[in-house]
């Protein structure tokens with residue numbers, strides 16, 4: 001009925017084998033499938049659910065909003081308040097435009113950057129994901145050429161000609177591109193904490209160099225904080241690194257589990273949008289009152305209850321537990337964590353900082369770990385290159401359970417390659 005049985009590709013278990021569980025219901029940190037099996041969930045719908053599933057205050061607010069109508073096609077109070085909340089939290093923002101997904105946010109931010117600068121080139125970084133915008137579905141070409149090659153069928157080479165792809169963690173590559181093409185670059189877009197191809201934590205110096213070169217050449221720096229915005233804290237990665245981008249994109253957490261994206265910046269740039277300026281952008285369901293209410297309630301709860309601090313503490317605990325498990329096992333791996341985002345870099349001696357540094361044998365090992373954990377009631381993302389998320393509903397007991405299950409799985413793999421689960425994979 002649905003291609004690969006899913007509405008978004010990684011859900012299909014393609015890289016770990018097997019068949020996805022079909023979810024019947026979820027509350028807090030727990031997901032229940034249609035067969036009645038329960039899992040402690042570290043997927044968190046791939047990032048949005050920082051409060052956990054069906055948080056009572058969010059559900060109550062959404063129920064209240066539903067009774068007032070589901071969409072107006074005109075501004076509404078929750079939308080204005082959410083824009084104020086975002087502008088008051090994140091460095092350098094005066095205005096916010098809401099859309100319905102992260103993909104729309106990055107697509108629109110780049111169009112705005114091109115319109116505002118009158119330039120065409122866009123720089124992105126290998127290993128960063130910015131949604132499925134045609135000209136961002138680009139991988140680095142071979143050799144020294146930074147000309148992008150489409151990473152998806154259906155994207156004409158002509159569409160990717162204006163996209164340059166650079167490696168992360170490499171100031172020299174950024175400097176040399178700006179030296180040759182700097183005055184033609186409209187924008188550089190980057191996940192300041194790349195979390196879509198493992199968790200590739202960058203050095204501040206690298207991000208600072210990019211910031212300075214963009215400023216020097218009149219190019220705009222776009223931080224794609226669709227994952228990190230309001231997850232790392234109210235100021236996202238910008239506050240954590242003390243580096244202010246020109247434009248920022250949001251998604252995931254700001255929607256509180258409903259479909260929301262946003263892009264934002266200073267008024268001097270945002271005024272380039274139609275109708276005041278000439279850059280076209282629109283959306284029938286943009287600023288939808290139900291979605292705005294879920295996002296607003298989520299951000300207010302995070303602030304009121306100081307949940308970022310609690311998530312950081314949980315993250316520290318998770319790191320202690322999992323590092324201990326990894327040390328005890330005989331497998332080489334590194335836990336990488338920032339706040340409530342975590343990932344295990346398999347076969348790694350040091351946390352990788354670029355996509356190229358990730359060991360490509362990870363997928364085979366991870367497939368076994370994944371199924372061993374699922375069998376023990378733990379849901380991680382079904383791909384070695386996806387991160388895990390903690391939410392405010394997780395407890396130390398959940399993390400202990402994860403630690404025990406991972407310990408058993410790794411012991412099985414080290415002993416005889418068996419993980420003790422019944423989801424035996426065919427080679």
Ligand SMILES: *Cc1c(COP(=O)(O)O)cnc(C)c1O
Nearest residue numbers: 101102103129130131224226227
């Ligand atoms: C998820 C994600 C996107 C795409 O958002 P969608 O809502 O899935 O379209 C873009 N950028 C980053 C950094 C993301 O993590």
